[in-house]
Amino acid sequence: MTRMEREEIQKIVEQAIQDGKNTLYEGKVASYIPELAKANSSNLGVCIETKEGEIYASGDYSIPFTVQSISKTFSLILALQTAGYEKVFSKIGMEPTGDRFDSILQLELKDWKPFNPMINAGAIVTASCIDLPKGFEEFLRLVRRLCGNDQIWLNENVYRSEKKTGTRNRSIAYLLKSDGVLEGEPEEVLDLYFRMCSIMVTAKDLAHYAMILSNRGEDPVIGEQLVDRDIVRIVKTLMLLCGMYDQSGEYAVKVGLPSKSGVGGGIVAVAPGGMGIGTFGPMLNQKGNSVGGEQILRTLSEKLNLHLFA
Numbered sequence: 001m002t003r004m005e006r007e008e009i010q011k012i013v014e015q016a017i018q019d020g021k022n023t024l025y026e027g028k029v030a031s032y033i034p035e036l037a038k039a040n041s042s043n044l045g046v047c048i049e050t051k052e053g054e055i056y057a058s059g060d061y062s063i064p065f066t067v068q069s070i071s072k073t074f075s076l077i078l079a080l081q082t083a084g085y086e087k088v089f090s091k092i093g094m095e096p097t098g099d100r101f102d103s104i105l106q107l108e109l110k111d112w113k114p115f116n117p118m119i120n121a122g123a124i125v126t127a128s129c130i131d132l133p134k135g136f137e138e139f140l141r142l143v144r145r146l147c148g149n150d151q152i153w154l155n156e157n158v159y160r161s162e163k164k165t166g167t168r169n170r171s172i173a174y175l176l177k178s179d180g181v182l183e184g185e186p187e188e189v190l191d192l193y194f195r196m197c198s199i200m201v202t203a204k205d206l207a208h209y210a211m212i213l214s215n216r217g218e219d220p221v222i223g224e225q226l227v228d229r230d231i232v233r234i235v236k237t238l239m240l241l242c243g244m245y246d247q248s249g250e251y252a253v254k255v256g257l258p259s260k261s262g263v264g265g266g267i268v269a270v271a272p273g274g275m276g277i278g279t280f281g282p283m284l285n286q287k288g289n290s291v292g293g294e295q296i297l298r299t300l301s302e303k304l305n306l307h308l309f310a
């Protein structure tokens with residue numbers, strides 16, 4: 001990339017932040033987990049990382065926030081690495097639901113197994129497939145490697161707040177247990193799930209992770225394959241189909257990048273050609289997606305011509 005091109009991209013990033021700021025009034029911070037209600041509603045940040053090592057960033061891209069549902073992509077990787085494809089997808093489907101992320105509806109009505117690993121029911125079963133003596137430590141190790149940041153940490157306050165108030169997730173886990181889908185002790189699986197949701201990352205960390213996914217699982221700096229290509233393909237496909245809650249279809253039309261959001265305000269988006277994007281903005285729309293982050297990604301997708309099907 002020439003200097004001119006780099007300056008041009010940085011200008012687009014600044015423009016994207018401005019566009020994002022103009023949408024913040026439409027959102028609200030998540031409050032169903034008391035600790036999340038403390039988020040700073042004016043925060044907004046974006047970071048782009050390329051496989052050549054270029055970084056473009058603006059705003060609050062280095063402020064840590066809880067990863068929340070974005071953890072579902074990491075836990076799926078770990079479950080596929082440890083339990084394998086057959087086991088994981090014998091218990092969880094690959095279909096979008098069109099329902100809320102914490103819905104119980106489909107479990108009783110249509111099928112005994114969760115529709116996909118990006119909704120809570122699916123992610124709780126995914127967590128149960130991580131059959132390792134130190135499941136959370138292994139998860140944290142994986143996240144740190146994929147984000148290129150060995151300082152990523154567990155926010156104990158959010159974890160405790162989530163564990164204390166997570167009655168809906170508890171209902172899901174016990175229902176799955178009663179139907180014989182969930183193996184293991186529901187409280188233990190939930191404990192792992194809550195911890196995984198409560199680690200602190202930044203938009204910069206997510207940009208690095210997305211860059212690795214875009215680079216088919218290979219870390220371009222050390223030349224090491226961190227995640228098998230097959231697993232990367234599965235995770236990116238499910239992100240595209242189901243990663244943005246029950247707004248995944250509309251988001252795919254407008255942004256067109258495999259992405260996953262979390263109620264902590266983060267979005268991780270995998271752009272083509274070895275480019276990763278992370279955004280952070282805790283003001284959420286009614287579906288639970290960051291309003292500022294989504295607008296930033298719309299601007300970037302359009303101005304940098306990133307949409308997969310454009």
Ligand code: GLU
Nearest residue numbers: 068069101197262263264
């Ligand atoms: N910890 C959250 C829950 O299960 C994750 C929600 C999210 O980010 O979608 O309620």
